[in-house]
Amino acid sequence: MLLAHGEGGRLMRQLLRERIVPILGISAEEDAVSVEIGANELAITTDSFVVSPLFFPGGNIGSLAVYGTVNDLSVAGADPICITLSLIIEEGLPFELFDRVLKSIAEASQECQVSVVAGDTKVVPRGAADKLFITTTGVGRYRAAARLSCHKLQTGDALIVSGPIGQHGIAVLAAREKLNLHPAPHSDSANLSLVCSALHRELGTHLRAMRDATRGGVSAVLHEWSSASGMTMKLDEHQLPVGSTTRGVCELLGLDPLYVANEGTFVAAVEPSALPQAMAVLRSFPVSAKSQVIGTVLTKMSSPVVIERLLGSLQPVDEPSGAPLPRIC
């Protein structure tokens, strides 16, 4: 097993397709699934958080765990109700750090209006874990509006990204590798439930799908959507919102922001006639004030994701095959 098997790209999808899905007989296409309990239908999601360092500009493993879980429910069309929390702690973790993480979890869950309803704590010997790992399960209630699914994508749909891309991955990289950047890049880690809920309610069936662009970045989301819908996702390079700090770091380290992780940014596919309405909703929330139309859904071409660059030629966008490594060539 390589690190790349967990990094949201081609190898991870292969792992799912060839091992996890056939052995467990499950589907692995959406961030949350529906479970029927009696007459009720609930949305369930689960996630693990293993970020190093635990604290980084713009967030920490605690707030990240709450937002990440809430966001997975929100983009899947559900309003979050509650979460569970499982902590795996490496012996020697200072109580002071532990308390700070827990306080951050409390604050974030209050902000997202979810309650932590159950939890578990395990301590493992030094070296068996890296300081602190968090696993969550999130439960949500599906909104009355039409169900979202990447299978509903249609030719001509507009692709929107809710804010500048690549901020979280760059912030964590800079903190972990002690790159000494000024200003230190900030993670975009944020609660997306309010904006997702508003967009869904306002647009109804005109909103096809949403997905938060975490590991593997925007590129990974579009590849997953393409393989689920059988369509080609076309991007326009000039429309991609990239903050100047992210841009500077990406140029310096030879990284492409399309592949860098986000934790408070999502991609949405919208029926074209509803685009003005969608942009108005998105821009009314601070978290998505800088949202931008980045492309269109096209009928299937030989490449699942393409990008229009400088001279107007279309080029394939590769599926991420592991976390991007800083390079000098």
Add this chain to the structure above:
Amino acid sequence: MCLGIPGRVQSWLDRDPLFARANIEFDGVACQCHMACVPEAKVGDYVIVHAGVAICLIDEMEARRIFAELERLDLLDERLESDGLA
């Protein structure tokens, strides 16, 4: 192996000939780079940075030259067009 990125010298940190360092700004972000190969750089100058080391100064005049040449080509074209020769 040549990823070289232009950045602006923001401030000098160390003037030692061997350990020379300066803060260099790349778009919205600055980081410390080694300056032993371009000790003559002044604050506000642009340098190319490769693998954390500034490898040359950028010459502003030379950078403008290509645009002047392109402009000249365009003017030439317009003149040909207005003379009905294009």
Add this chain to the structure above:
Amino acid sequence: MKYVDEFRNPQLARRLIDQIRSTVSQPWVLMDVCGGQTHSLLRNGIEAALNDCIELVHGPGCPVCVTSTEAIDFAQALARRPGFMLASFGDMLRVPGSRASLLDVRAWHGQQNDDSTCDQVGHVQIVYSPLDAVELARQNPTTQIVFFGVGFETTVPSTALAILHAEKLGLTNFSVLASHVRVLPAMEALMLNPETRVQGFLAAGHVCTITGFEAYRCFAERFQVPVVVAGFEPLDLLQAILVAVEQLEHGLTTVSNCYARSVRMTGNTRALETVERVYEVADKSWRGFGVISGGGYQIRETYRSFDAEKRFGSYRDLPITAPDMCMGADVLSGRIKPPQCSFFGKQCTTDHPLGAPMVSSEGACAAYMRYQTRDSAASVS
């Protein structure tokens, strides 16, 4: 970003493309020497916009691609030694050695391997700069930090500086596995091959910031080819192509500098002095090419205590490895284009590379896999 954005102006790029098209009377074969240029040409659609009037072939300027298998194997062996840490640019991590990549070495617990030297997990640390590796050595006095020094003339000053820093700081736990290569001898080797089709060169801009371009005058004269120093942004490359085809059309074979904002004729003398202090020119084995006379650098005897090979045993002692299936040498010498290789996109992909040009971020094959417009026929409104 100043000096970047204005050199990506699409209107001016189209203007230059038109100018090139109206200048060309026959399909000249130009070689872009540096892999960074190859990527820019493909990524920005320049290759596609010009491929019906000139032929761009992609040269050997990818140090990751030409780093010998033995050097990679030796780096892996060092990474596995107890008490050692190999510091490397991120570029080298996915490049296959004779059996594995550094990324594998960092992950494997060795059960898959037959020989006992491989039962250690390798310690591999990615650094952005060789100077960061010196800092690692300072912070970890009980660990031997070996920096994997790959790269062309552009990168050599930074590893020379690292050795001088380590010397001044009195560090005894820092060394460099020097696998640096030189561009010009490879260009000469290429032109001495009777099969070569190259009629003009776009010289590697950032190499020339260090070396200058005086040395190219003899080269241009000797082989009767124009050499144009080129930058990496679309307008830089297009202007260089234009100047090269103008020369070819007029039968000229001179050296021009189209990257004058960064490149001076004599290069960066201070950087060259730093290199000269620490390194001397040596013959070097290039992956796929064999030994190229004067094709690289070795650390001078005065600095032998910073030479990982002299201190920890030479990789020349390692068993000879089987030859690559990879046809990388044909690609990097411009004899074939990546898609013409029979393995391209089939047995050899970016996930399962047979050779370095497919794995390196700068490699020509990876560039074609990544940017080739498979949909160019299906133009989209």
